[in-house]
Amino acid sequence: MEKENHNNQPAKLGRRDVLKGLATLPVLGILGYGVWKKEKYTNLKNKELSLELDLGYEPPVLHPIPPPRDSRTIRLGIIGYGGRGEHLVRAAGFAHPSVIDEWKKGAKENKNDKRYEDYLAQEDLNVVLAGVCDVFTVRSKRAMEASANLHREGTEGKMEKPAKVYKNYKELLADPEIDAVIIATPDHWHAQMAMDAARAGKHVYVEKGMTRTVDEAFALRKTVEETGIVFQLGHQGRQTESYAKAREVIKKNILGKINLIEVCTNRNDPNGAWVYDIHPEASPQTIDWEQFLGPAPKVPFSLERFFRWRCWWDYGTGLSGDLLTHEYDAMNQILELGIPYSAVASGGIYFYKDGRDVPDVFQAVYEYPDRDFTLMYSATLASDRQRGKVIMGHDGYMEVSDNLMVYADPESTRYRELIDRGTVKPENPIFTYIPGRKNVDAVASATEQYFAKRGLLYTYRGGKRYDTTYLHIKEWIDCIRAGIQPSCNIQQGFQEAITAHMATIALRENRKVYWDKDREKVV
Numbered sequence: 001m002e003k004e005n006h007n008n009q010p011a012k013l014g015r016r017d018v019l020k021g022l023a024t025l026p027v028l029g030i031l032g033y034g035v036w037k038k039e040k041y042t043n044l045k046n047k048e049l050s051l052e053l054d055l056g057y058e059p060p061v062l063h064p065i066p067p068p069r070d071s072r073t074i075r076l077g078i079i080g081y082g083g084r085g086e087h088l089v090r091a092a093g094f095a096h097p098s099v100i101d102e103w104k105k106g107a108k109e110n111k112n113d114k115r116y117e118d119y120l121a122q123e124d125l126n127v128v129l130a131g132v133c134d135v136f137t138v139r140s141k142r143a144m145e146a147s148a149n150l151h152r153e154g155t156e157g158k159m160e161k162p163a164k165v166y167k168n169y170k171e172l173l174a175d176p177e178i179d180a181v182i183i184a185t186p187d188h189w190h191a192q193m194a195m196d197a198a199r200a201g202k203h204v205y206v207e208k209g210m211t212r213t214v215d216e217a218f219a220l221r222k223t224v225e226e227t228g229i230v231f232q233l234g235h236q237g238r239q240t241e242s243y244a245k246a247r248e249v250i251k252k253n254i255l256g257k258i259n260l261i262e263v264c265t266n267r268n269d270p271n272g273a274w275v276y277d278i279h280p281e282a283s284p285q286t287i288d289w290e291q292f293l294g295p296a297p298k299v300p301f302s303l304e305r306f307f308r309w310r311c312w313w314d315y316g317t318g319l320s321g322d323l324l325t326h327e328y329d330a331m332n333q334i335l336e337l338g339i340p341y342s343a344v345a346s347g348g349i350y351f352y353k354d355g356r357d358v359p360d361v362f363q364a365v366y367e368y369p370d371r372d373f374t375l376m377y378s379a380t381l382a383s384d385r386q387r388g389k390v391i392m393g394h395d396g397y398m399e400v401s402d403n404l405m406v407y408a409d410p411e412s413t414r415y416r417e418l419i420d421r422g423t424v425k426p427e428n429p430i431f432t433y434i435p436g437r438k439n440v441d442a443v444a445s446a447t448e449q450y451f452a453k454r455g456l457l458y459t460y461r462g463g464k465r466y467d468t469t470y471l472h473i474k475e476w477i478d479c480i481r482a483g484i485q486p487s488c489n490i491q492q493g494f495q496e497a498i499t500a501h502m503a504t505i506a507l508r509e510n511r512k513v514y515w516d517k518d519r520e521k522v523v
Helices: 015-023 025-031 038-053 083-091 097-109 115-121 137-148 169-174 187-199 214-227 241-251 289-293 303-307 318-335 416-421 446-453 468-482 490-509
Strands: 002-004 010-012 074-079 127-133 164-166 180-183 203-206 231-233 258-266 342-348 361-368 373-380 389-393 396-400 404-408 431-433 458-461 464-467 513-516
Touching: 038 416, 074 083, 074 169, 074 468, 083 137, 083 180, 083 468, 097 115, 115 464, 127 137, 127 169, 137 164, 164 169, 169 187, 180 187, 180 468, 187 203, 187 214, 203 468, 214 490, 231 468, 231 490, 241 318, 241 396, 241 404, 241 431, 241 458, 258 318, 318 361, 318 373, 318 389, 318 490, 342 490, 361 490, 458 468, 464 468, 490 513
Parallel strands: 074 127, 074 180, 127 164, 180 203, 203 231, 258 373
Antiparallel strands: 002 010, 258 389, 342 361, 342 513, 361 373, 389 396, 396 404, 404 431, 458 464
């Protein structure tokens, strides 16, 4: 909406002009409603709201990286080729031929199945999968087959020379032909393998939970800092556009003074409760049981423990080290939380009476007294009731997933006049951000609200859909070439590890724990 200035040139309306226009609306309604049609009234309200919020819909800039120092091919090794390991290798450009076959078939049967098309569109990262190591021989063979599928053509396509298979991870790390390693083993191996890799001069991408104990977190941080390798922790949520946009919302104080954050991870299926399938070819002959156990207590061979290791404290880090860390990492990006002042936790084995010793229902509460807010986490593995991530302030609250929605609080001080005039309705979002969509109205439709609340497994760059895991691997590779640290570096990883461990200690020792930031010690 424009007006003429003294040079007869159009000028943009300011906030005062918009308010004056709004003030005339009731009178105009009496004189003749046709002068102001409903859509013009809505546009005027939206413009006033846009001026108040000062938020745009432009995609945020995530993790800018300087030009590479060289363009050499980086030779990767993978340690641990289970479900997550296979996804990470696929993200690096090496999908197993059978997966390509599945995608091709899906595309023929359904024109909306874009998995293969999206995969081919991914940038070639100029890496080779040179070495693979898994204690289960079936997985080692599958990783080797994936490594040869350089052309992404499937089982009938052209194959290249496959990666070398190592029976022990230390042999892989000792190979000078390996530049960097992806570690996707059970949690009880993460710290030791990452430290051994760093000392061998290999750059490291390691899955969460980063460490299994507080002592390991300190030791790994020290090793990474001393060796100077490029370290990335496996939180692909670092690539989610909506988190960066949410950070902008916080910086512009759209929500007012924040006082409470609630995050949640609920699931209701056996796979989501870590009851993974047992491979029919698994046996003492195909699994190196002693190497799997490593530093864990010595127990007889168990297929359940091998495939469902997250169910036991001997190998996993529980809901705090697994699912809580994703939610914490999202909030840490948005709010720069750091390590909390204190933690309490509770939970138990309420549904899966299958021999596990890790709770399937878990709650943790973190206090940040210097920020005057609390972070609450809850999870159940036996109910799919979703509550998402919500940041609550005096003037509004924000729901965050791969999209985000901002609502005004009915008792807001900042939005009081707008609420009274009907410009803002507390039941409708005042701002919606959906990555990949342009020019989303400030007041979203019911359809947009539904779409915005869905949890997506991808994000966007320049309007194009990407797998977040691919983007996270790419960032690590780009940082290796540029000689800098990536977004989820060892400092971010250390904050996450200590935060998760505080909840675990509080649960297992049934007490409130504190972080002494001066001595860097959990007490």
